[in-house]
Amino acid sequence: MSEISFKRDASFDKCPSCKAVGKLRRSRAQSVYEQVVKKLGFFNYFRCRDCGWRGSRLSFGFNKASLKTILIYLFLMLTTAVVVKFVLQKIALK
Numbered sequence: 001m002s003e004i005s006f007k008r009d010a011s012f013d014k015c016p017s018c019k020a021v022g023k024l025r026r027s028r029a030q031s032v033y034e035q036v037v038k039k040l041g042f043f044n045y046f047r048c049r050d051c052g053w054r055g056s057r058l059s060f061g062f063n064k065a066s067l068k069t070i071l072i073y074l075f076l077m078l079t080t081a082v083v084v085k086f087v088l089q090k091i092a093l094k
């Protein structure tokens with residue numbers, strides 16, 4: 001337990017191969033593709049300390065922090081849409 005972050009940490013996920021919990025360790029990217037994927041923040045690579053399984057796990061989850069961001073974006077989009085519609089109607093009425 002090194003760090004506490006709001007980002008989903010798959011280190012505590014079950015291993016897809018042997019179902020061991022908390023055995024996944026972050027793995028270094030082994031190719032350019034993996035580096036890009038990691039940079040984008042969609043996936044992280046993990047290795048199981050029990051069975052040696054290695055693979056990618058989703059690195060973002062719908063935790064509170066990201067959900068809030070999504071809601072704020074939705075709200076902004078809706079507000080913009082309403083304002084644009086309002087302005088367009090005003091222009092059309094003239």
Ligand SMILES: [Zn+2]
Pocket residue numbers: 015016017018019020023048049050051052053
């Ligand atoms: Zn395993």
